[in-house]
Amino acid sequence: MTITEIQKTLRDAVKSTALAEFGVELETIVAETPPKTELGDVAFPVAFELVKLIKQATGEKKNPREIAETVKSSLETVEFVGKVEVAGAGYLNVFFDRARFLAENAASEPLPNAGKDGVKVCVEHTSVNPNKAAHIGHVRNSVLGDTFQRILKATGKRVEVQNYIDNTGVQVADVVVGFLFMQQMSLDDIKLLDKELIAEGKSFDYHCWDLYTKVGVEYQTNEELKEKRAEVLHLVEEGGNPTAELADYVATRNVECILDTMERLSILYNLLPRESEILHLHFWNKAFEQMKQLGVIHYESEGKQAGCWVMPFEEHTGNEDNEGDKILVRSNGTVTYTGKDIAYQMWKLGILGLDFNYKHFHTYKNGQDVWITTADSNASEHPPFGGGETIYNVIDSRQSYPQDIVRKGVAAISPERGEKASIHLSYEMVALSPAAAEELGFKLSDEDRKRPFIEMSGRKGLGVKADDLINRLEANALAEVESRHSDSTDEVKRGIAHQLAVGALRYFLLKFTRNTVIVFDFKEALSFEGETGCFCQYSAVRANSIFRKLAEKDNIDACRSRIADLGGVNAILSAETGSDIWSMAILASRLEETVEAAANTNEPAILAKYTFTLAKAFNLFYHNHKILIEADDTKRALLIVVADIARRALTSALDTLGIEVPEKM
Template sequence: MLLSIQEKIRTRIRESIAKNFDLTLQNLVLEHPPKVSLGDFAAPVAFELAKQLKAATGAKQNPRQLAEKIREDVLDLPEVERVEVAGAGYLNFFLKRSDVFLRSLQPQTEPATPRIGGKLIVEHTSVNPNKAAHIGHLRNAVLGDTLVRLLRACGETVEVQNYIDNTGVQVADVVVGFQHIEKKTLDDIKAIPGKFDDYCWDLYSKVGRFYEEDKARLELRAAALHSIEAGTGETAEIAEHVAMRILQCHLDTMWRLGISYDVMPRESEVLHLHFWDAAFERLKATGSIVLETEGRNKGCWVLPAEGDEAAAGEETEHDADKILVRSNGTVNYTGKDIAYHLWKLGQLGMDFHYRPFFTYPDGHQVWISTTETPQAEISHEAFGNGAAYFNVIDVGQSYTQDFVKKGILAVSEESARVRVARSSHVNYEKVALTPASCIELGFELSEEDRKRTVINMAGRKGLGVKVDDLINRLEAAALKRVAEHEVDRAQKKPGTELTEQEQVIASKAIAVGALRYFLLKFTRNTVIAFDFKEALAAEGESGVFLLYAIRRTYAIFEEANARGLQTDNLAQELADNLAQIPDYFSGAEGDDLWSLVNLALRLEEVLQEAAEILEPARLAKYAFQLAQQFSAFYNTKNNRILQQTDPMRQKVLFGIVKLTQRSLESAGKVLGIEVPARM
């Protein structure tokens, strides 16, 4: 609702400037003043206008006078109470608080209108299916999943893809471990009980040492890789079993955090369904790639780097061109990724076959690619052919991703270029470990490492924090706290305490909230130095605080209900007494109340902004700020709702809590944070 008011104000200002000064301003900034006592919106437009006028006429202008002039044209907006010129020339808008408050209390029905439109494809997680997922993988998944929720909250249609590299080196290494270290057959492997991803986590680090002891053993990897790519023989069968079983482990782990997928294209199908061959022909036909006839890349097909002509012929340590096809004729990762992305944007003219892979507890089904044509028609939605893609991949891949985008752009039809243009690589920094965390994990650190502030995780060494382990620890900590609380509850309000099973469910929600918020509060380009103490913290800027605030809004209505107070018809009751409401929003106390309402109503704006810059942290910070402001409200003596003596003021306060609750809950939902039954 604030958004539409802002739009009206902008339009009025533009009209005024056009009328009075015959100018159009590109960017019309409308910001929130530091305090509500300075207004709800501030336009620093007069400063910019003065600059433009000076440039046009040469005459120096006083911003305050210009602001006064514009002010006269924006006074009569229905939602605006008054407009003031402040400071050196700010135009400050004050809303009609009680009107806006009442209108906001009405149930919101209109869905958000998508800004991009069409089907957007978000790819995230894409973990190598060869060992348990660690906290770094989780940052990817949580960022991606939150982005999906964010775009959907903004009215977009989103398809979630999880790309499975089931034919790569990482899977091959684990297969080598099974076959050559443990001497296991496929049946032996199938019989391994317990958590298979944990088993492979340990095995994978053994393989790393196995190669180090004797470099000649690397040939075992090459041989395994070859069989896996060909897709025949026991080695390939083991690889298939390992990859799909680990994939299921990953899906289970991610589901614990509310993360799910729609479709999982596999690298094996990109190869066997000849996606690359089609892409290759297109790249050659458009002259986008060249076959090197001499130099270090002799015999390779390369995608030339930009502005490379000057350096052509010079042999440097690093060649800027990107190889897509090796001199032995095989395609590498970048090439396969170009083919995959052409499919994503509906530019390949081919499709995978699909089979259902897994049905989530909520009934949602995730599909996986397959080479075989299904015997019977299995109906599923059409996958791929998106209007844009967003790839959540760590920043280390920026260089390759640039080439992928360049490749697709080169062969896309003119009409499809806009799809490529608005697509992007959503990059983020890694999760590293603090030296203290490494020690806690039982790893010996060298002198050098001890001095570093962060230490990179290393799957090959088995150095990392496994997601399931971390969730388990968080759940245990939360359960302990909840159980203590319920003992207290049983004494104070007998008969209302949670059962043991309910306590477990509540703890799970708390753990998920804590973990997701921890990963989302950092902006994407910040390296997270993972620290157990910080991640397990249930105080301060944490998901627990956020949940606690929402829980408090619930408690207020529950208690009101228990005392027989009606709160279901607030909007109508307040509307009937409209004349009295302005009193409650005036004065210093009224400013405080209004600033909470004002902040709660900004959710819509924050959602849009976060989606625009693809930055979930923006929303996380907002949610925390709102929770914090609500807590301050809650702890103010005069605001103790159930003790109010003035029934109208009580209704106003209930309304404020309702609005805050609505925004906090919505923000929480987008962040993937569910409210537990009790804390």
């Protein structure tokens, strides 16, 4: 029995006792982890709740300690329970039969549901406009999304990861305007430039980053150029013309660059759905028909929104300038972004009644394939895409309003699936401290300097580019590795430095909860000490090094059978240092419930914090117990088994965060 199973049994026992003894029906039973192991392994503050309910039902005011005593006896008979104590004002503290629990769980998988072929869900993340390089804000999105899909897989879900490509939007059009009208380049010129950049070791997305900024500056004074933008956008949306072909090349090259950046961080995708196909395969028309038939939207014949198709949005009241209702089709007949997004969301849910065509886009180093949508109907064999039970959209919180409309829109079309099928996994932005912005060479006004943070802006070219930061992290890590393992080959050292850089960056972005604005600080982001990914990796590396040095007689199977001596193990656990051995084991056994909690609350930070706590606990355990030289055979076996439980939990936890454990560091 795992902890989760024991807890469930205990909850059931509490519930039935409450009903049998006091005639009270408890809806939810709070089980908590006591602050110290001396106070037990699971605690139920249920007696206070019962006092209240009994008073409501009978008017009789009972003593909480008395009630706790009654419930206590029913919990003592549950399997794996050693003893139950009533503490404080009426807490029920349950102590496991610790030796038996360890013997039973010595070889248990930390994440027993991982890899199961459960229900299918979709996670959309990254979705960077393909007109420039990704910056640290985009990376927060990608790391959150990628970690969350790993968490879902760890709970047994089947997950499809999508990265939406807005290849026909204004941002791509802006860069195309730059190439065509500022740099006077044809598609062939751009292809040539691309080759030159590669030869110089520069990347296309960096070139576009700078060009996009220049276009933005030029727009401020050059009205003529601004007019070109609408022209280009129209051609790009329409397709089948030289401008669209050029835009497609630019967008695709940026997608390739961004995918390379993300692969450096162990972030992979299954599918790249593109806006161009949503347009050309007429997804909107299909969604539009359904929405009209169901009366979800209506045509506005008068007022400010005359000539538009709108969706009512009651929660939003509007203001003097705008109506509360959301326009989906403009008076000129074109569809807004939100309209297209509703059609896309319907496809994700499998309720649109249309599908994309697909072609193979790229095979990753690990052999995984990523597909891209196409309008070309000469479809090849492809895996099924879309049709998830739950759809998670990782999008920053500034887009909460349009996401609300999408969720309510699809729920109105499909009430049986409802709003709960669409989850906006929102998160706050990554901003720059005024100091960090100036460090990047941006001139700030006095007013800006007083602000708590400066928002990054792709348009202004203000941001920390992802590849730059990864490069700096790798260089710093390499210097550290050099100083410790100068005898290793360059390839090995670079490999370790890479793993450490990924660990540092991913952990840095995950330790904040989603609704905390990250004010980017170079010193903190580049740190390898304290609460960092590197700290967790180091702990796992040390654990592994113990197992490399195990004597043959102490192999893990031998140790596991040796701790079947429950009396001997109980004696050790009851001795002075016994409770921290147990603390280590019980903490490491809580990975599964932590992953469940992270999945249920859509909050990867819970797992990040747990991983750090686990690593810290292992460092302490490592420091306090000399495992290999312990003289007592049973105690040595116990220490080895507990260290093994801890290192496997730590490795699984890190893996779920997308962080690898190096061989050495």
